[in-house]
Amino acid sequence: MSVHIARFRDYRRLRFKLTRNAVRNKLPLRGMFELTYECNHRCIHCYTVPAPDKKELTTAQVKSVLDQLKDAGCFYIGFTGGEIFTRPDMLDILYHAKKCAFQTILKTNGTLINKDMADHLAKLAINNVDLSLLGAKEETFDSITQVKGSFKRFVKTIDLLKERRIPLQLKTCVMKSNIDEFMDMKRFAKERGLRFSYDPALTPKSDGSRGPIDHRLSNEKILDLRKTLIARWKEKHKNDKNFKKQMNKSKAKKDFSTFFRCGVGRYTFTIGPYGHMKTCIDIPHPMADVLKKGVMGAWEETKKFIENFKPSEEYRCAVCDLNQYCSWCPARGFLEKGDLNRCSPFHKEMAILRAQEAGDGAAEKYIKEYIEKNKEEMILTES
Numbered sequence: 043m044s045v046h047i048a049r050f051r052d053y054r055r056l057r058f059k060l061t062r063n064a065v066r067n068k069l070p071l072r073g074m075f076e077l078t079y080e081c082n083h084r085c086i087h088c089y090t091v092p093a094p095d096k097k098e099l100t101t102a103q104v105k106s107v108l109d110q111l112k113d114a115g116c117f118y119i120g121f122t123g124g125e126i127f128t129r130p131d132m133l134d135i136l137y138h139a140k141k142c143a144f145q146t147i148l149k150t151n152g153t154l155i156n157k158d159m160a161d162h163l164a165k166l167a168i169n170n171v172d173l174s175l176l177g178a179k180e181e182t183f184d185s186i187t188q189v190k191g192s193f194k195r196f197v198k199t200i201d202l203l204k205e206r207r208i209p210l211q212l213k214t215c216v217m218k219s220n221i222d223e224f225m226d227m228k229r230f231a232k233e234r235g236l237r238f239s240y241d242p243a244l245t246p247k248s249d250g251s252r253g254p255i256d257h258r259l260s261n262e263k264i265l266d267l268r269k270t271l272i273a274r275w276k277e278k279h280k281n282d283k284n285f286k287k288q289m290n291k292s293k294a295k296k297d298f299s300t301f302f303r304c305g306v307g308r309y310t311f312t313i314g315p316y317g318h319m320k321t322c323i324d325i326p327h328p329m330a331d332v333l334k335k336g337v338m339g340a341w342e343e344t345k346k347f348i349e350n351f352k353p354s355e356e357y358r359c360a361v362c363d364l365n366q367y368c369s370w371c372p373a374r375g376f377l378e379k380g381d382l383n384r385c386s387p388f389h390k391e392m393a394i395l396r397a398q399e400a401g402d403g404a405a406e407k408y409i410k411e412y413i414e415k416n417k418e419e420m421i422l423t424e425s
């Protein structure tokens with residue numbers, strides 16, 4: 043076994059043990075810290091909305107929160123925005139995070155990282171940088187960010203980070219404007235030896251306005267993309283002995299008996315730029331004030347919110363025949379319908395298409411009834 047694989051396995055084992063310990067002892071192990079909603083881009087699909095009447099945390103407040111998180115048992119912290127590097131104190135914050143020995147991940151559009159900053163990120167041994175690739179062509183990328191020259195700066199940043207061997211990966215929000223360049227974006231990442239992932243889930247803005255939805259792909263297009271990628275993946279791994287095992291694993295049944303099926307309020311949390319703790323980036327509950335209550339006080343409130351949450355009668359997923367084909371979670375219900383409990387028509391439509399594709403007889407019957415009863419709620423988006 044190579045040293046590399048052995049290290050990877052050791053790391054996965056450590057991760058597993060830390061998570062198990064955090065769940066048992068109800069510790070806030072992993073968190074996202076939204077440091078700002080300000081940004082140097084104006085992306086057409088962006089969901090963040092700064093609140094001009096609210097003050098973002100100061101440097102001293104951010105550092106105090108980080109100190110408290112360390113004492114509370116936090117080990118992984120992701121910094122996100124807005125654009126984190128619009129904060130003039132970002133470097134100071136990163137040095138402090140590393141002093142606290144956090145595994146540190148940065149989510150950034152990358153365009154404000156210059157040579158000097160890249161040197162610092164290398165010195166800090168940042169654990170991962172997630173960069174948003176929005177198109178393979180300059181004109182596409184710049185038209186999505188609405189900032190001329192952003193693609194060129196983005197490519198320069200990749201070079202700077204790669205030269206310094208800083209771990210990075212590319213993520214794309216795939217949407218109407220860049221779907222035709224999807225394979226080119228994949229190639230762009232491959233040519234640079236970078237991991238690449240995509241997310242078609244554009245959401246309404248954090249203030250509820252639905253502008254980004256106009257850029258969302260139709261469910262048919264998302265499904266087509268998924269089918270193409272799976273076919274390519276199968277072809278690539280057709281001689282791999284472990285492939286079938288992996289495929290079967292990914293078919294494991296989804297359990298809808300628990301309302302929150304991820305780690306929120308059990309070992310994960312998010313802190314917003316105005317100092318409020320919430321369960322995840324998309325769910326603004328319970329918004330516990332970290333400055334007034336301290337990190338532990340806010341964490342207690344967040345845990346209680348999750349522990350005491352009783353689904354309303356609107357919650358149908360546990361008994362829905364489509365649930366094995368559906369990627370709904372409470373955040374989707376909240377973003378799409380303003381209620382954590384509600385079914386999201388967009389996700390329901392996708393579940394129907396996937397059930398039809400799988401030839402699920404039980405689902406077929408249900409689908410016909412559903413289409414008849416809910417014609418007005420179906421959002422069969424044009425492709």
Ligand code: SF4
Pocket residue numbers: 081082083084085087088089090123124125151187
């Ligand atoms: S880079 Fe991110 S935060 Fe900035 S405008 Fe684009 S999507 Fe929004």
Ligand code: SF4
Pocket residue numbers: 358359360362363364365368369370384385386389390393
């Ligand atoms: S289709 Fe609706 S009710 Fe069914 S699992 Fe998905 S979100 Fe829940």
